[in-house]
Amino acid sequence: MTQMTFARAINSGLRKSLEHDPKVILMGEDIGTLGGVFRVTDGLQKDFGMHRVVDTPLAESGIMGTAVGLAYRGYRPVVEIQFDGFIYPAFDQIVCQVAKLHYRTQGHVKMPITIRVPFGGGIGSPEHHSESPEAYFTHTSGLRVVSPSSPQDAYTMIQQAISCDDPVLYFEPKRRYHDKGDVDETLDLGSALPLEKARVITEGRDVTLVAYGPLVKTARDAAIAAADEGVSIEVIDLRSLAPVDYAAVEASVRKTGRLVITHEAGQSGGVGAEVAASITERCFYYLEAAPVRVTGFDVPYPYSKLEMHHLPSLDRILDGVDRALGRPNSLSGLEG
Amino acid sequence: MLTDEVGQGGTPASGPGNNAGHRGGASQNLVQLITPQGERVSHPEYDPWVRDISDEQLGSLYEDMVVIRRIDTEATALQRQGELALWPPLLGQEASQIGSARTLREDDFVFSSYRDNGVAYCRGVDLTDIVRVWRGNASSGWDPYTVNLAVPQIIIGSQTLHATGYAMGIQNDGADSVAVAYFGDGATSEGDVNEAMVFAASFQAPVVFFCQNNHWAISEPVRLQSHIQIADRPAGFGIPSMRVDGNDVLAVMAATRVALDRARRGGGPTFIEAVTYRMGPHTTADDPTRYRDANELEDWAAKDPIRRVKALLERKGLMTEEFEAAVQRKADAVAREMRAGCIGMPEPEPLDIFKHVYSTPNSWLDRQQDHYSRYLASFGDHAGADSEEGGYSRYVASFGDPAGADSEEGAR
Numbered sequence: 171m172t173q174m175t176f177a178r179a180i181n182s183g184l185r186k187s188l189e190h191d192p193k194v195i196l197m198g199e200d201i202g203t204l205g206g207v208f209r210v211t212d213g214l215q216k217d218f219g220m221h222r223v224v225d226t227p228l229a230e231s232g233i234m235g236t237a238v239g240l241a242y243r244g245y246r247p248v249v250e251i252q253f254d255g256f257i258y259p260a261f262d263q264i265v266c267q268v269a270k271l272h273y274r275t276q277g278h279v280k281m282p283i284t285i286r287v288p289f290g291g292g293i294g295s296p297e298h299h300s301e302s303p304e305a306y307f308t309h310t311s312g313l314r315v316v317s318p319s320s321p322q323d324a325y326t327m328i329q330q331a332i333s334c335d336d337p338v339l340y341f342e343p344k345r346r347y348h349d350k351g352d353v354d355e356t357l358d359l360g361s362a363l364p365l366e367k368a369r370v371i372t373e374g375r376d377v378t379l380v381a382y383g384p385l386v387k388t389a390r391d392a393a394i395a396a397a398d399e400g401v402s403i404e405v406i407d408l409r410s411l412a413p414v415d416y417a418a419v420e421a422s423v424r425k426t427g428r429l430v431i432t433h434e435a436g437q438s439g440g441v442g443a444e445v446a447a448s449i450t451e452r453c454f455y456y457l458e459a460a461p462v463r464v465t466g467f468d469v470p471y472p473y474s475k476l477e478m479h480h481l482p483s484l485d486r487i488l489d490g491v492d493r494a495l496g497r498p499n500s501l502s503g504l505e506g
Numbered sequence: 507m508l509t510d511e512v513g514q515g516g517t518p519a520s521g522p523g524n525n526a527g528h529r530g531g532a533s534q535n536l537v538q539l540i541t542p543q544g545e546r547v548s549h550p551e552y553d554p555w556v557r558d559i560s561d562e563q564l565g566s567l568y569e570d571m572v573v574i575r576r577i578d579t580e581a582t583a584l585q586r587q588g589e590l591a592l593w594p595p596l597l598g599q600e601a602s603q604i605g606s607a608r609t610l611r612e613d614d615f616v617f618s619s620y621r622d623n624g625v626a627y628c629r630g631v632d633l634t635d636i637v638r639v640w641r642g643n644a645s646s647g648w649d650p651y652t653v654n655l656a657v658p659q660i661i662i663g664s665q666t667l668h669a670t671g672y673a674m675g676i677q678n679d680g681a682d683s684v685a686v687a688y689f690g691d692g693a694t695s696e697g698d699v700n701e702a703m704v705f706a707a708s709f710q711a712p713v714v715f716f717c718q719n720n721h722w723a724i725s726e727p728v729r730l731q732s733h734i735q736i737a738d739r740p741a742g743f744g745i746p747s748m749r750v751d752g753n754d755v756l757a758v759m760a761a762t763r764v765a766l767d768r769a770r771r772g773g774g775p776t777f778i779e780a781v782t783y784r785m786g787p788h789t790t791a792d793d794p795t796r797y798r799d800a801n802e803l804e805d806w807a808a809k810d811p812i813r814r815v816k817a818l819l820e821r822k823g824l825m826t827e828e829f830e831a832a833v834q835r836k837a838d839a840v841a842r843e844m845r846a847g848c849i850g851m852p853e854p855e856p857l858d859i860f861k862h863v864y865s866t867p868n869s870w871l872d873r874q875q876d877h878y879s880r881y882l883a884s885f886g887d888h889a890g891a892d893s894e895e896g897g898y899s900r901y902v903a904s905f906g907d908p909a910g911a912d913s914e915e916g917a918r
Binding site for chain 1: 615617644645646649650651656657661664666667668669670671672673674675676678679685697698701702704705708861862863864865866868869870871
């Protein structure tokens with residue numbers, strides 16, 4: 171076990187993949203000499219050369235489109251999108267090409283592309299630097315979408331994503347980059363939890379609280395706080411947003427009868443909506459109350475002095491837990 | 507990629523088409539080796555590149571052009587007969603496609619667009635596979651790795667980036683093959699094409715940008731896409747370019763050889779503007795009489811790519827009755843084979859829609875497939891029937907028979 175930051179854990183995972191497979195190639199803006207604006211790729215170009223760790227022109231569609239060509243040639247490109255809000259120029263290549271080529275070629279051409287996206291808010295950034303665009307991609311068939319929440323998962327999941335033959339969007343919670351945790355760098359990928367499996371972070375009896383990425387820590391803190399009040403929350407780290415490990419969520423909800431989902435992204439058409447609908451379909455008769463979503467608002471990401479109102483906080487999550495439990499909460503007395 | 511000279515600026519090789527320093531203003535002359543009247547005209551820079559083309563090879567290029575025009579005509583007929591859902595004719599662009607594609611090596615890799623079916627023919631794509639997509643029987647016709655031709659692109663210009671990325675891979679592998687992107691004049695307005703040129707120039711990737719300027723992007727004339735000649739644009743990216751008569755199979759061949767040679771020798775990308783004309787509609791669903799003048803079509807018909815090679819062969823005394831009949835027999839045989847393959851294509855199975863979305867099992871999709879197969883199975887013997895009246899008729903029948911709507915028995 172080694173103590174390291176979240177960012178360093180991804181760096182270490184990338185290094186492992188570069189060592190393990192000569193076809194792995196990193197591409198992105200400022201990822202070479204600079205080591206990335208968050209230093210996630212620090213030192214990799216120096217050690218693997220500019221043929222393997224490629225500083226690209228500032229054109230996200232260009233990066234993604236050339237990654238498609240490299241994948242056609244048998245490479246495994248790992249693309250860094252510098253910030254969440256910069257992914258949109260690449261949207262067409264991701265949705266029309268990366269996601270569909272395996273299907274369109276009837277399985278002849280694989281697109282083992284990993285798209286790393288630092289996402290989410292909480293770091294006081296200017297606009298376009300704090301967004302949570304994951305639902306655009308969970309809605310797109312052909313893609314896998316994951317988000318790690320701990321240094322250990324960051325380390326293993328980046329390697330699993332790279333070795334996966336399907337394209338994977340890998341959303342990195344940028345406000346957790348500096349959080350430290352123990353990482354077992356000897357962990358064998360084969361024995362690690364599979365990429366599409368959720369993980370129960372905290373076991374509980376009363377409410378199932380589903381989170382991913384940056385809010386897993388907040389959710390765990392909420393569970394600790396609630397325990398003081400005698401409320402037992404089961405926290406599930408979704409890890410994979412597409413596909414969602416419904417078996418895990420379902421098993422928990424069958425036990426607790428109550429479901430709260432939280433994410434930074436806006437509510438409409440979000441991952442929470444899909445989880446709420448699917449769990450309702452799958453285990454309606456086990457639910458004691460309607461599922462509750464505690465999410466960012468359906469607003470453009472606000473300027474930094476107001477972002478803490480937008481981001482689900484420990485208190486707001488617990489308010490949602492109270493709603494699920496039918497305890498007094500901020501909406502008590504309101505209908506609908 | 508991936509050279510240590512990245513960022514040092516391109517250093518294009520010398521030779522024809524090296525106009526990287528060209529600053530616009532004075533437009534490039536059109537390279538032509540065969541006039542519309544079939545006269546072989548000499549061009550000191552380009553002649554050497556086709557000097558080896560024998561009379562026999564010229565005849566073979568003629569045959570190829572006749573054959574792909576026949577493929578095109580047959581496919582259009584199949585669409586009119588309801589056997590294809592749609593077809594994008596290449597009529598008029600035969601010299602551009604044959605002259606370039608016949609110049610490629612087997613290990614070169616092509617990224618084409620939907621209209622480049624003549625290119626597909628040259629790459630060795632099975633005739634049935636050419637029409638598979640257009641019949642609606644598959645989302646692509648062939649395994650790209652067996653013919654080194656990607657599945658044709660419908661998103662305009664997207665493939666130029668794929669070709670550039672593939673070329674970066676070639677460079678990384680130390681190979682001397684080339685990636686070739688086919689696209690049209692409309693595509694040059696797309697960001698992707700411009701980004702592809704930025705990447706190709708910065709990394710000096712071995713890619714050829716082959717632009718068929720056929721003058722029309724559905725109803726939009728080329729002057730809407732570019733205020734200057736298309737071939738004058740690449741200079742701004744530091745990419746040498748050539749502007750060739752796209753209806754002249756020899757000129758196209760010469761230009762393509764120049765570009766391929768430069769790429770193989772590490773000289774980086776080249777842009778070719780093949781000036782041609784889309785003599786047919788955009789697709790069989792289009793009506794060009796709504797937006798273009800009949801006179802324009804007549805003018806271009808006089809520059810027909812096939813007729814001028816025929817005239818040249820006649821001048822050389824090679825257009826014998828015997829030769830012409832042999833070419834016609836070949837074209838007819840190809841058309842017959844394609845028609846038979848098209849009509850005889852097996853129908854896809856309903857659950858095929860779930861295949862190949864992912865290359866690894868996916869819990870969401872597996873569940874949807876399971877549910878849909880149960881749904882299909884709920885029709886019992888009727889499941890799998892696919893005629894319009896029959897099929898999954900529980901609801902279809904009830905629409906036509908309100909009385910039966912309440913009765914499962916009646917509806918079936």
